[in-house]
Amino acid sequence: MSTPQRLKLAGIGCGGRVRTYFELAARMPHWYEIVAAADPQPSRLELARRASGNPGLLCFRSDRELLSQPKLADVMIIGTQDDYHVEPCLAAMEKGYDVLLEKPIACNLRDVLMLERRARALGRKVVICHVLRYTPLYGTIKELIVSGVVGDVVAVHASEGVGAWHQAHSFVRGHWAVTEKATPMIVAKSCHDMDILAWLIDQPCKCVASFGELRYFTAANAPTGAPLRCTDGCPVGDACMYNALRYLDTQKGWLQWVFDGWATASDAEITAWLAQSPWGRCVYHCDNTAVDRQVVALEFERGITATFTMTAFDEGRNIIVMGTKGVLRGGRATRLGEGCDIIVEEHATGQRTRHMARAFAGGYDSHEDGDPGLMYALYDEMTKVDAAQMRSSISRSVESHVIAFAAEEARLTGTVINVQEFRARHQVE
Numbered sequence: 001m002s003t004p005q006r007l008k009l010a011g012i013g014c015g016g017r018v019r020t021y022f023e024l025a026a027r028m029p030h031w032y033e034i035v036a037a038a039d040p041q042p043s044r045l046e047l048a049r050r051a052s053g054n055p056g057l058l059c060f061r062s063d064r065e066l067l068s069q070p071k072l073a074d075v076m077i078i079g080t081q082d083d084y085h086v087e088p089c090l091a092a093m094e095k096g097y098d099v100l101l102e103k104p105i106a107c108n109l110r111d112v113l114m115l116e117r118r119a120r121a122l123g124r125k126v127v128i129c130h131v132l133r134y135t136p137l138y139g140t141i142k143e144l145i146v147s148g149v150v151g152d153v154v155a156v157h158a159s160e161g162v163g164a165w166h167q168a169h170s171f172v173r174g175h176w177a178v179t180e181k182a183t184p185m186i187v188a189k190s191c192h193d194m195d196i197l198a199w200l201i202d203q204p205c206k207c208v209a210s211f212g213e214l215r216y217f218t219a220a221n222a223p224t225g226a227p228l229r230c231t232d233g234c235p236v237g238d239a240c241m242y243n244a245l246r247y248l249d250t251q252k253g254w255l256q257w258v259f260d261g262w263a264t265a266s267d268a269e270i271t272a273w274l275a276q277s278p279w280g281r282c283v284y285h286c287d288n289t290a291v292d293r294q295v296v297a298l299e300f301e302r303g304i305t306a307t308f309t310m311t312a313f314d315e316g317r318n319i320i321v322m323g324t325k326g327v328l329r330g331g332r333a334t335r336l337g338e339g340c341d342i343i344v345e346e347h348a349t350g351q352r353t354r355h356m357a358r359a360f361a362g363g364y365d366s367h368e369d370g371d372p373g374l375m376y377a378l379y380d381e382m383t384k385v386d387a388a389q390m391r392s393s394i395s396r397s398v399e400s401h402v403i404a405f406a407a408e409e410a411r412l413t414g415t416v417i418n419v420q421e422f423r424a425r426h427q428v429e
């Protein structure tokens with residue numbers, strides 16, 4: 001048997017995401033060789049070099065510097081922040097790279113659709129990091145639906161509990177708090193969920209309605225006397241679950257994504273960092289605009305309906321797939337209540353079948369093993385002859401981005417959005 005040709009990988013934006021993919025790829029040397037990286041921050045390049053396991057990693061100070069070199073790799077991983085995906089993705093495709101692009105594809109739908117068209121025109125493979133498609137849980141649920149155990153799918157209900165501290169860290173104090181600088185919550189966080197609904201239901205989405213708002217993490221809920229920063233001696237600091245000083249102990253792990261050198265920093269150094277970084281701010285006194293709750297109601301072809309709830313005030317994802325022959329329940333509540341990942345119950349007999357989803361190792365915990373799942377699948381995805389067969393190609397992923405942007409429009413305008421019309425309005429030929 002011949003050894004497969006290894007894929008050369010390079011990365012732009014060496015934050016947590018690219019480093020996670022590098023670390024995972026470095027564990028699969030039979031498939032991948034990590035050759036280059038770009039980031040303006042030298043500390044990030046050093047972390048990327050370590051994650052890659054390649055002491056000779058070629059390092060560049062920006063995407064432009066890397067992309068001005070002759071083509072160095074087969075696949076460019078793009079993990080810059082949400083508002084800087086379009087330029088490097090376009091330039092990488094023009095240079096001849098296939099791309100692994102972090103979600104969201106872009107901050108507005110016009111750019112999303114434009115990138116998809118360019119990818120098709122140039123014949124590039126672009127995989128979007130919709131990592132849930134590569135998790136054992138959702139992979140198994142998809143297999144079960146396709147096998148027909150629930151019959152015809154009639155309705156789906158899904159929920160995503162972001163978790164109170166995660167919400168505070170990322171969507172109140174952090175990178176995705178101000179939606180005008182990134183993307184709305186339903187795109188930034190829940191595009192994964194829109195993507196899973198679209199994938200499992202496997203029919204075009206017709207209409208979307210949505211409600212939700214930012215209500216809790218606002219000045220109106222600030223305790224009396226709470227200063228702008230937790231490091232400024234808050235009178236209720238000891239009792240406040242969002243006290244930023246918890247980054248010194250119970251919530252320390254979150255620092256790895258935002259504070260290089262966190263692991264060896266002393267308490268005094270972390271406190272000094274909190275005193276000037278966004279993560280030291282009182283959660284009731286930030287400039288956040290991201291919602292802390294949102295519901296979406298969707299109608300798909302064949303009359304299939306779906307509902308989705310995103311909330312800061314629950315943990316983990318759950319899904320119920322209601323079919324003509326049976327109902328499937330999966331996710332965190334099933335795991336906690338039933339001790340398995342998925343239960344299918346037949347309507348006719350009441351018979352219940354329990355399913356466990358195989359586990360990978362590594363990646364962000366909350367990604368349900370999607371990061372390693374994606375890196376296991378990436379080699380196969382990128383070497384497929386027909387891009388249409390890819391599980392998370394940009395052409396598939398735009399569908400759920402359209403739904404997510406339409407849901408945000410529905411929420412803001414209080415109207416029901418016709419998804420096809422909405423897409424046509426944003427499509428520029």
Ligand SMILES: NC(=O)c1ccc[n+]([C@@H]2O[C@H](COP(=O)([O-])OP(=O)(O)OC[C@H]3O[C@@H](n4cnc5c(N)ncnc54)[C@H](O)[C@@H]3O)[C@@H](O)[C@H]2O)c1
Pocket residue numbers: 012013014015016017018038039040041044061062063064079080081082084102103104129130131175257367
């Ligand atoms: N797939 C998922 O589930 C998932 C999870 C979290 C984040 N994300 C997405 O991944 C992306 C990256 O997130 P992150 O947390 O790793 O971000 P991050 O802010 O930690 O990292 C981004 C990096 O890009 C670098 N950068 C900025 N300008 C650059 C340039 N011109 N050239 C090269 N590098 C440049 C920054 O210095 C930084 O190190 C975001 O779009 C985010 O929404 C996806």
